[in-house]
Amino acid sequence: MTALNSFDIEGQNVIVTGGAMGIGLGIARRFVEGGANVLLVDRDENAVRIAADGLKGKGRSAWLAVDIGADDAGAQAVAKCVASFGSVTTLVNNAGIFPQVPMLEISPDVFDRVYRTNLRGLAFMSAAVGKQLVAQKTQGSIINIGSVDSVHPSMIGLAAYDASKGGVLMFTRSFALEMAVHGVRVNAVLPGGVTTEGTSRPLAGSKMTAEQMKEMMDHFTQTKIPMRRMGVPDDISGAVIFLASSAASYMTGASIVVDGGMLLA
Numbered sequence: 001m002t003a004l005n006s007f008d009i010e011g012q013n014v015i016v017t018g019g020a021m022g023i024g025l026g027i028a029r030r031f032v033e034g035g036a037n038v039l040l041v042d043r044d045e046n047a048v049r050i051a052a053d054g055l056k057g058k059g060r061s062a063w064l065a066v067d068i069g070a071d072d073a074g075a076q077a078v079a080k081c082v083a084s085f086g087s088v089t090t091l092v093n094n095a096g097i098f099p100q101v102p103m104l105e106i107s108p109d110v111f112d113r114v115y116r117t118n119l120r121g122l123a124f125m126s127a128a129v130g131k132q133l134v135a136q137k138t139q140g141s142i143i144n145i146g147s148v149d150s151v152h153p154s155m156i157g158l159a160a161y162d163a164s165k166g167g168v169l170m171f172t173r174s175f176a177l178e179m180a181v182h183g184v185r186v187n188a189v190l191p192g193g194v195t196t197e198g199t200s201r202p203l204a205g206s207k208m209t210a211e212q213m214k215e216m217m218d219h220f221t222q223t224k225i226p227m228r229r230m231g232v233p234d235d236i237s238g239a240v241i242f243l244a245s246s247a248a249s250y251m252t253g254a255s256i257v258v259d260g261g262m263l264l265a
């Protein structure tokens with residue numbers, strides 16, 4: 001194997017949650033281009049169907065409409081991936097929500113929804129795929145999309161989100177420890193600000209108009225990001241493809257920050 005083809009992901013069977021748009025769709029595109037088969041899992045049925053149909057490359061695509069907070073979402077995703085491609089080798093836990101509501105105003109219901117998607121959904125999706133990898137005797141990998149907010153708050157109003165993403169980082173480490181004996185690697189990618197559908201409109205719960213949101217993002221980019229630009233989904237794909245490939249075969253419980261230097265500022 002040469003140093004370059006160790007980045008090969010051809011033939012992997014990958015589940016990408018939250019794959020209908022944004023970072024998840026960007027990741028899925030690169031996998032399919034590289035010859036991996038991808039199951040997009042998303043709660044937005046119309047968007048996930050269109051996204052899967054639009055994926056073009058050496059690999060194949062399929063889709064499943066489910067809320068990853070549902071108790072049987074992991075089992076459904078595994079069953080669909082096996083039915084579509086024959087096995088599961090890789091999971092990218094990307095689905096996440098980021099309502100912006102100060103802790104003094106947040107309702108228990110919104111707090112629970114953030115945890116249900118960002119942490120509980122991610123954990124039980126990991127468990128379902130972990131069981132399948134063990135049953136298949138596949139030395140696969142799981143990649144969790146955390147955030148720079150896993151280690152440092154980026155703005156006011158994200159206490160529930162930040163707590164959930166801090167949990168993602170510690171879940172990654174703990175599950176990596178549990179799965180190492182099975183040869184299953186569990187790692188995280190921590191993005192900074194990335195322009196996506198979700199960050200291009202006022203955040204759910206925010207009282208900002210679209211114009212105020214744009215002004216806030218411009219100010220954020222100029223003052224908080226040393227590289228002076230927002231990331232694009234492809235900035236995140238590279239780190240995910242690396243972690244999924246055999247180039248990262250001795251990495252587990254690790255996290256890669258992809259933030260244009262934001263955590264340095």
Ligand SMILES: NC(=O)c1ccc[n+]([C@@H]2O[C@H](COP(=O)([O-])OP(=O)(O)OC[C@H]3O[C@@H](n4cnc5c(N)ncnc54)[C@H](O)[C@@H]3O)[C@@H](O)[C@H]2O)c1
Nearest residue numbers: 018020022023042043067068095096147193194196197198
């Ligand atoms: N965009 C950023 O600046 C940024 C920064 C750091 C971390 N992240 C993380 O990256 C991930 C993707 O963010 P994005 O900006 O692409 O978001 P986005 O809102 O653009 O897309 C998220 C996708 O996930 C789906 N989704 C949300 N909740 C779901 C659920 N319960 N079940 C199934 N699907 C669900 C949505 O339908 C959507 O298709 C999230 O985990 C987010 O926290 C994003």
